[in-house]
Amino acid sequence: MNYYSTNKQAPVASLQEAVVKGLAPDKGLYMPEEIKLLPKSFYENIGNMSFQEIAYEVASRFFGDDIEPETLKEIVFDTLSFDTPVVHVADNIYSLELFHGPTLAFKDVGARFMARLLGYFIGKQGQKDVKVLVATSGDTGSAVANGFLGVEGIHVYVLYPKGKVSPIQECQFTTLGQNITAIEVDGTFDDCQALVKTAFLDADLNKKLNLTSANSINVARFLPQAFYYFHAYAQLAKQGKADNVVFCVPSGNFGNITAGLIAKRMGLPVKRFIAANNRNCIFYNYLKTGEYKPQPSVQTIANAMDVGDPSNFVRILDLYNHSLEDIRTDISAYWYNDDAIRKTVLSTYQTTGYLLDPHGACGYQALKDSLNAGETGVFLETAHPAKFLETVEQITGESIPIPAKLQAFMQGEKQTVGMDKDFGSFKQFLMEN
Numbered sequence: 001m002n003y004y005s006t007n008k009q010a011p012v013a014s015l016q017e018a019v020v021k022g023l024a025p026d027k028g029l030y031m032p033e034e035i036k037l038l039p040k041s042f043y044e045n046i047g048n049m050s051f052q053e054i055a056y057e058v059a060s061r062f063f064g065d066d067i068e069p070e071t072l073k074e075i076v077f078d079t080l081s082f083d084t085p086v087v088h089v090a091d092n093i094y095s096l097e098l099f100h101g102p103t104l105a106f107k108d109v110g111a112r113f114m115a116r117l118l119g120y121f122i123g124k125q126g127q128k129d130v131k132v133l134v135a136t137s138g139d140t141g142s143a144v145a146n147g148f149l150g151v152e153g154i155h156v157y158v159l160y161p162k163g164k165v166s167p168i169q170e171c172q173f174t175t176l177g178q179n180i181t182a183i184e185v186d187g188t189f190d191d192c193q194a195l196v197k198t199a200f201l202d203a204d205l206n207k208k209l210n211l212t213s214a215n216s217i218n219v220a221r222f223l224p225q226a227f228y229y230f231h232a233y234a235q236l237a238k239q240g241k242a243d244n245v246v247f248c249v250p251s252g253n254f255g256n257i258t259a260g261l262i263a264k265r266m267g268l269p270v271k272r273f274i275a276a277n278n279r280n281c282i283f284y285n286y287l288k289t290g291e292y293k294p295q296p297s298v299q300t301i302a303n304a305m306d307v308g309d310p311s312n313f314v315r316i317l318d319l320y321n322h323s324l325e326d327i328r329t330d331i332s333a334y335w336y337n338d339d340a341i342r343k344t345v346l347s348t349y350q351t352t353g354y355l356l357d358p359h360g361a362c363g364y365q366a367l368k369d370s371l372n373a374g375e376t377g378v379f380l381e382t383a384h385p386a387k388f389l390e391t392v393e394q395i396t397g398e399s400i401p402i403p404a405k406l407q408a409f410m411q412g413e414k415q416t417v418g419m420d421k422d423f424g425s426f427k428q429f430l431m432e433n
């Protein structure tokens, strides 16, 4: 299947081109030319299928023309080596726990899939020395680094701002070794992002090196996020709870929720979606006024959603043919400030015993505030609360047990390369390493 650019000024791309390029040459985002409906029998039987089996059926509708069935199956099964359970939290409200992967956040699914797909394409071309560049303020770097760890032919460079990433996040991409290099930039996240962007625009560098990006606009990270919406539905169907399902998605760049909208387009019986935001409520304002006004991002305690110009917004526009009315039919939006997030984490913990992370808290609260009679609400718990240890411990006044997976990272030895924010030294480093 081919992929077109949301800007419609670039030629269509094959899956391989779209994955290797990331962004289309006209700066648009790639979209699949066709969103295939899954047959009725699939939905009738879905309660009896495993997560991996469900995901393979979904994946084959997108990638089946471009990858042999056995290879695709291997990629999907290998990616999903962990579960995404649906857990009951309160009346008619369930948590879709996406934090059981290696770095305890939902980004593991897309990053692991992309690493395997890119590894496959690179192997097919006989390439050996592909450099993946990624700038991170925390979660993306760990998911991408762990996703690509040990993938042959690929070396990953994670750029992060020195002293601005929490120690727990930092250890998840600085202790890995092998084909992962962590670069500690003396600057801000924006400086890191600028270094990566400049590298992709540098003609000299691109002539000599095979550079690619693993950020969330890549179709190979974006589309696999649809898998767990189907799996959540399957788990509810098993319990007879699958009528009138509402998915509520804590959103930053809106990649995760857009994958859910695509699942709906494939026939997944979802009643509606909610986008839950922190104070960066650009999408809420868009739904209210019909005007999309990006803003500089503001810092919050749900920091993975501190996005002032969500990159996947153009995919939502494209999916709904720019119809505000149709978008409003499928999606509503809620937003919460830090105080409200803190209150939700505390009161939910006290009344239900369930410990939310600050992102999931926005999702849970939006369901509380909007669920109608007869609806079943599922919020996506996008990360484990221990990833935001200090914030969550301050709210509850209790210490959180740190999962063994996180502890293992914390025992590793930190290895980083120091770098100033000057492009010249970064370029030289890439050429020499």
Ligand SMILES: *Cc1c(COP(=O)(O)O)cnc(C)c1O
Binding pocket: 105, 106, 107, 139, 216, 250, 251, 252, 253, 254, 255, 256, 257, 304, 305, 359, 382, 383
């Ligand atoms: C990245 C992230 C989000 C935002 O997801 P988008 O796909 O960018 O909307 C939400 N919560 C957590 C914990 C994240 O890491």
